[in-house]
Amino acid sequence: MFWFELFEIPILRISTMNTLKAAQFRVVFVHVVLAALCTVRVVAQDAPDVGPHPHQPLKPMESHIGHVTGHAKDAKTDYRRYCAGCHGDQGDGNGENAVWLDPKPRDFTIATFKCRSTPTGTLPTDQDLFNTIGRGVTNSNMPIWNTFTDHQRANLVAYIKTFSPRWEKEKAGDPINIPAEPPVTIESISHGKALFTKLECWKCHGPEGKGDGPSAATLTDSKDQPIRPYNFASGGDDARFKCGSTNQDVYRIFMTGVDGTPMPSFADTIQPNDAWDLVHFLRTLQVHRHSKENDVLKAAGGTIPPYVDKAAPSIQPASGAAGGGN
Template identity: 75%
Template sequence: MKRRMICLSILLIAATAGSALAQNAGVSSGYPTPKNGFSPAEQRGHGLYLRYCVLCHGVFGDGNGDNAPFLDPRPRDFTAATFKCRSTPTGTLPLDSDLIGTLVRGVQATNMPSWRPLTDENRQDLVAYIKTFSERWKTEKPGDAIKIPPETPVSIESIRRGHELFQKMECWKCHGQQGRGDGPSASTLTDSKDQPIRPYNFAMARNDSRFKCGSENQDLYRIFMTGVDGTPMPSFADVMQPNDAWDLVHYLRTLQTERRSKENEVLKAAGGAATLKSSENKSENNSAADSNGKTHSGGH
C-alpha cells in the first residue's frame, strides 16, 4: 500500500511539473492572500508555491505536506534554511542562484523534479517566497561562493590517486567499494532530523551523468568543498587540497560504469578497474583491524 501511495505521489509531482509551462502565467486569483508586508515578488511566489510546492513542502514550508509521509527522502524543511546544494561554505546560507539552480535541474535520487518549464521570473519569485519561511534570511547573509580552480588533466595516475583517497578517507564505509551506497555504515546514517538517509549511489547514473547537485565534474568538486548540509556528508575544504579533490572526482566518474566518459576510457585503456583492486583490499583489511571503528567521511 505504501509503495502504491509513493508511486501515486511521484506521478502527481511529475504531472504538476509537466503542466507548469501551460499554467505559469497569471498566478493570482483563487489563492489565499499572503500576510501583509510581503513584496510583490513574494506575493507572486506565494501563489506559485501553493500551486506547485505545497503538497510536498507544506503550507508552513516545514516539509510536512500531504505527500511527505510517502516520500523518501522527505521534502526539504525551508524553516531551517539548511540546503544541500550550495556554492557557499558549509553552515552558510546559499545564494539565490543556488536555489534557482535546484529548481532548474531538480535533485537527483529524490522526488524533487526539475521546474525548468517555469519562467526565470517564476523561479525568482518562488525563491523570494521560500526565503520568508526562515528568520535566518533576516539575520544572516549568504556565504561567498567557493572558488573552483581549473580541473586537472584526467589520467590513469589521477584516477589511481583518487582511488587511494577513496580508501584512505574511508569514503567506502558509507558509499561502498563500488560506490553503490551500500557501505558497512550506510544503514546507520541519519540526517539532521534524525531520519534514515542513504549514501549517494554513484553507480546508478548509467548513461546519465548527473550527481545529486549537478552533472559536471565541477559540481562534484563543489560538494567536496561545501559538504551537503543536513546530512552526514561533511565539507573537506580544510583537509583536502584542490588537486586531491580533482583526483577523487576523476575516480568517482569511473564508478559510473555504464556511462561513456573520458575517465572510463582512460581506465579501460590502463587495464580496467582490476588495476585498482590492491589498495582497495588493503584498506578493508586495515579497517577490520581498527578496533576504534572510526569513519572520516559521511554519506550524502
C-alpha cells in the same frame, strides 16, 4: 513493502513487481500523483498577501539572479499550487503529500540546503536556489521545474526566503572557487582511489561505490530520517548526482558538503588537486557511463595501480629493526 493509497484506495503492492520495474514505476507514479495533487489544489487567486502564518503579512523578500529580480508577493499563487502540497503552507516540509514521500520534502524554516556553491553552514546564493528549482534533486521526489519562466523561479526563490529568519539576519556565503580541472591520468585516478580509502568514503558509499558501505544502513539526516548514500555504480550516461552532473558539480560537493546530511565538507581536509583526483576516481565507479576517466582506465589495462607518493621520502628500516611497525 508498502501500499500506495490514493483517496483510501490501495493502488499497488510494490513488492509484487520486478525490483527494477518497481523502482522505475515508483518514480513515475509518484511524480504523476504529485503533479495531479498539486494541480487540483485549491488556490485563492485573490487571496491577500499573507505569510505562512495567516495573521502575519508576507515579508517583502526579494531575490536577485543576474538581471532578474524576484518578489515573494508574486509567487504566492505558484507556491501554493505547485510547492505547498509537499513543502507545506508554512514551508516546514509537512505538506499533505509529505506522508507518501521518501526522502521527506525540504524544511525551509531551518534554511539548510543540500545544493549550494557556498561553504558548509552558510546560506546558499539566490542562484543556487534558482538552479535547484530548475534542475530538480536526483534520487528524491523534487522534480525538474523547467516549465517555469525565469521570473517565476526567481519569485519562488524570494518566497522560500520568507520562511526562515536566517535570511533577515545572515547573508549568503561567498561561492567557493573552483580551479581549472587538471588532465585525467591513471596517476590521478590512482591517487583518487587512495584518498577514497584514506578519507573513509567507502564506509558509506561502499568499496565499489554502490552505496552499500558498513555504515550505510545507520545513516540519518539532520531531522533523524534515514538517508541512503549515493550509489555511483548505478545509471549510465544519463546518471546525475544530487546537485548536478558535471565534474565541477562533484568537486563543489566535496568542498561544500551536503548540509543536513552525513556528507561533510572536505575543504579543510584536502587540497584542490586532491579533490580533482577524487573526482576522477569516482567517475570510474560509474562503470556503465562513458567518460574520459573510464577511457583512461581502459587504456591503462582496466586496473587501477597502487598509488605511489613520489614526494614522500623512501625510509628504510634500521639494520636489525623489525620493519612495518608503528
